Amino acid sequence: MKSIILKKASDYLLPLLLLFSVFILLRGHYLPGGGFVGGLIASIAFVLHSFANGLNETKHLLRIHPGFLMPLGLSVSLLSGLYPMVIKKEPFMAAQWMKEPLDVIGLVGTPLFFDIGVYLVVVGVSLTIIFTLAEVA
Secondary structure (H helix, E strand, O other): OOOOOOHHHHHHHHHHHHHHHHHHHHHOOOOOOOOHHHHHHHHHHHHHHHHHHOHHHHHHHOOHHHHHHHHHHHHHHHHHHHHHHHHHHHHHHOOOOOOOOOOOOOOOEEHHEEEEEEHHHHHHHHHHHHHHHHHHO
């Protein structure tokens, strides 16, 4: 039997936790945080939603299989490392930055895109493992 309190709380907590995970992701290339921690927080948000609303409803909410996020994230991270080699003729993973900072995010560069790739991989791996275990149990 599902708790109505948990169900209502998860409806409000899911967007807040996802927003907080993006905050931690964007904060990570200046201060502690980043793609790994942000990805774990996003995964926790979806796990909480699946506890309250059921696994099928959470999968419907995601709309894509979490396993698709792993190769997508790896591709984003790889491209952020290859960009300096191909475009700027610098070493692999050399940080490249925009000339002007953006208002909310600050300086945007290849480390941010690397963190976004890590974020996607962590969400994909975590949810694939947890959803698979939930289906078996």
